[in-house]
Amino acid sequence: MTDHTDTTDDTDRTEATDDQLAQTPGKGRNPTPTRIEAAEPEEFGLVQAWWGDGKGKTTAAMGMGFRAAGHGYRVHMLQFMKGGASSVEDTRGEYNAIDQFPGFSYENTGHYGWHGRLDGSDDDEHTAKARAGLERARELIEAATGVEGALTLDAPADDGVHMLILDEALYAVDQGLLEESDILGLVESKPDDLELVLTGSHTKPDYLYEHADLVTQVAKEKHPIDAGQRARKGTEY
Template identity: 65%
Template sequence: MTDNSSDADRDAQHSRTPGEGKTPESQPIEPSAPDEFGLVSAWWGDGKGKTTAALGMGFRAAGHGYRVHLLQFMKGGAASVEATRGEYNAIDVVSGFTYENSGHYGWHGLLDGSADDEHAARAQGALERARELVAAADEADLTAPLALDGEPDEGVHLLILDEILYAANRDLVDPDAVADLVDDKPDDLELVLTGGHERPAIADRADLVTNVRKEAHPFDAGHRARKGTEY
């Protein structure tokens, strides 16, 4: 026999939760505004998954109709990867999610034919671009929906600065300038920073700090970057 009182109690409990106890399902993406954005997240460490985690946050936010932009430092391409990146293809078909890349070919400090001075110049340019995006967000009403096809210069709800912490670790950009960027962000802008194997100087300013630690990595066994997992 069904315990109707227990069912009623459970239904009442579910009714007080955001999902009302319903099984999650997809819905059409419509412009919306977040109620609780405004935190700073920092993902660093020697393990794989920092950019992957940030992209996951971006796709999740875009799925709710929030405006998201990804600005990548340092990742300008390399001989070990193809020019096409899976994440860029996916971003292109998701409403409200955009990206731009400010990296130089190769990787700073490696004998890969790339110029370290150019890496520094590109990183400085990316930092200036990040300042522009933060200033644009400060001018926008982030408590309201933003056009999903609008330019990031018109404001975004979530800004991902991928590998900016790595650039700061390697002194390609001034760590104090990155700290100033965090301090200058508007209250309602959700800011995600990734990169680096050393604890970032802005860690004390962040609300979420995650150290992605390596226990094993395919690269250590001689594997190159794999299509669909690393790019």
């Protein structure tokens, strides 16, 4: 059996120069956490779209939300179509985490079950909830218009935010609950310095390409749900 033990003497290794270290994100220093203080983003204002049939779109968006909130920016997530299902408990890990994190808040406008799945949920109620979510998104974008500087981290989202995540808004379009024009209207009405993140959709949102700055496809290669695995606590909720 091949021995992979590293027998290289440390003295043989070339140490990085100060110039090389200066080019790294941490400049050669170990990262250390600092207290979160309210701050103003310097380069926010892009439109992001995360779509595809793979797991991880919402997870990626929330990850960015936590990163932004960690810098003291005000973040809010508005969820469409995630009202729960028999495989998901009422209490979800992401909600508990967001609740404990300064500067990050959320609200859910979903109806129980999934539209068009014949799961006992009311499709008309899905439509009503999605339309209510759209109106709420419009309110949040209007509230963010004219916002300048740092924002109080525990203030309501109605006072304005720096990043707005509209989770599953694109999937609501897929399901016919919202129109493409509804999403484009949100994009066109957003203030220049609001970072707008849209997730969902299993089909390519061609209508967004001229309006989005970042479009990421999350593609499924293999998923345990295909083998009958239900949503798991701590990974899916």
